[in-house]
Amino acid sequence: MSPPLPFVNLAAQTKRLRGVLDAHIGAVLDHGRFILGPEVAELEAALVAFIGARHVVGVASGTVALQIALMADGIGRGDAVFLPAFTFTATAEAVLAVGAEPVFIDVDQATCLIDVDDLARGVETVKRAGRARPRAIIAVDLYGQPADYARLGPLARREGLVLVADGAQSCGASLDGRRVGALAPVTALSFFPSKPLGCFGDGGALVTDEEPRAALYRSIRAHGAGTSKYDIVRLGMNGRLDTLQAAVLLAKLTVFEDELRARERIAQRYDQALGGRVGLPGRRAGAASAWACYTIQVDRRDQVRARLAEVGIPTMVYYPAPMHLQPAFAAWGGGAGSLPMSEALAARVLSLPMHAYLDEATVDRITGAVLDALEQHPV
Numbered sequence: 001m002s003p004p005l006p007f008v009n010l011a012a013q014t015k016r017l018r019g020v021l022d023a024h025i026g027a028v029l030d031h032g033r034f035i036l037g038p039e040v041a042e043l044e045a046a047l048v049a050f051i052g053a054r055h056v057v058g059v060a061s062g063t064v065a066l067q068i069a070l071m072a073d074g075i076g077r078g079d080a081v082f083l084p085a086f087t088f089t090a091t092a093e094a095v096l097a098v099g100a101e102p103v104f105i106d107v108d109q110a111t112c113l114i115d116v117d118d119l120a121r122g123v124e125t126v127k128r129a130g131r132a133r134p135r136a137i138i139a140v141d142l143y144g145q146p147a148d149y150a151r152l153g154p155l156a157r158r159e160g161l162v163l164v165a166d167g168a169q170s171c172g173a174s175l176d177g178r179r180v181g182a183l184a185p186v187t188a189l190s191f192f193p194s195k196p197l198g199c200f201g202d203g204g205a206l207v208t209d210e211e212p213r214a215a216l217y218r219s220i221r222a223h224g225a226g227t228s229k230y231d232i233v234r235l236g237m238n239g240r241l242d243t244l245q246a247a248v249l250l251a252k253l254t255v256f257e258d259e260l261r262a263r264e265r266i267a268q269r270y271d272q273a274l275g276g277r278v279g280l281p282g283r284r285a286g287a288a289s290a291w292a293c294y295t296i297q298v299d300r301r302d303q304v305r306a307r308l309a310e311v312g313i314p315t316m317v318y319y320p321a322p323m324h325l326q327p328a329f330a331a332w333g334g335g336a337g338s339l340p341m342s343e344a345l346a347a348r349v350l351s352l353p354m355h356a357y358l359d360e361a362t363v364d365r366i367t368g369a370v371l372d373a374l375e376q377h378p379v
C-alpha cells in the first residue's frame, strides 16, 4: 500500500520558498522590530495591490478581524447579526464576543453558501419581533468561494446593515473579476497556516475601501490608541499582526497566484473523475474559488471516510455540526429541524486533500480510492 498522504502539504511549499523565507525572516531578526515593524506595512501595501481595495489592516487572526470589524461599527448589546449556521465556529463566536445576538440563517445545498432568500426572511422576522436591532450580516465564503455579494450588497443597503465578508477561506478568490476584499464594504481574512494564503502561526487582516473604518481598525488592533500609544480613545485589544508573520506572508505572496491556478487545475481534475458519482462542489456563475477545501457530498459519509482512511487518504469534515446545534450557541438557535439544509450538509460533506502541490497521479489515487469506497458503500 502507498504511504498515507498529507491533507495539506505545507512542507512542499516551504521547500519551494525556503531561500526567500530565510531571507525575509533573517531581515526581521536583524532589525528586531517584532511588533508593527516595516514588513507589516509592506504586506498591507502588497495586499492592497493584490486585492484592488484601498485599505488593508493586518491583525492577529481571522477571528480577531471579525471581532474588530463588529467593534468598529459599534455593534454590541441589543444588536442582531445575521450569519450562516453552516460555518466555522469563529464567525458565531465573534458576534457573541461583542455582546450581540447571532441570528442563524440556512445555506444553499449545492454551494453551502448563505441562502439570501432565507436571510431576507430572517431580517423580516427580527424586525417584526422588535426585540433586537438588525445591524450586520456576516456572509461566509465557505470552502473558498465568494458568497452572492451581488444580492447581499443591495439587501444590506436597503436594510441599513453592515455587510461583513468572512473571507477567512477565500483570500485570492474572485467574483466577476473582482477579488475577495473588494466585494463587500468590510472583509475579514485569515492567514492561519492551512488557509489558501497562510503564515507560520496566526494572522489575519481587515480590508475596506473606507478610510474612517481603516483608521478605527488600526486603533482597535493597538488597544484603542489615538494619536499616540498611551492616548487611549476607545476600547481596543492586542490585535496586531506580528512582523515575522508579515515577512512570511510577503514571501508566500510571490507564488500565490501560481498556487491559485494549481488549486483550480486540481479541482477540475477532481470534478472530472467524480462527476456523476458524488455531489460535486457547487460553483457559482462568475466565481473563481480559492479552493481552501475541495468538499464533496456523499451519503454514508462516515463509512466512506473510514474506508479512505484505511487506504491512507486523509479527509476532513468541515463541519460536523451547524452552529445552531452547537452547545455554546444553541440558546440563540431554533433547535434541530430549524435549518434543514445546514443540518443535512453536516452529515454529508467530506473534504478531500487540497493544496497547490498535489500532483496528477496523487489526485488520481485519491479519486480512485473515493470511487472504490463508494462501491463498497453505494450512495
Ligand SMILES: *Cc1c(COP(=O)(O)O)cnc(C)c1O
Pocket (backbone or CB within 6 Å): 061, 062, 063, 064, 087, 088, 090, 091, 140, 166, 168, 169, 189, 190, 191, 192, 202, 203, 204
Ligand atoms: C479559519 C476561519 C476563521 C478564523 O480564522 P483564524 O485565523 O483561525 O482565527 C473564521 N471564519 C472562517 C470561515 C474560517 O474558516
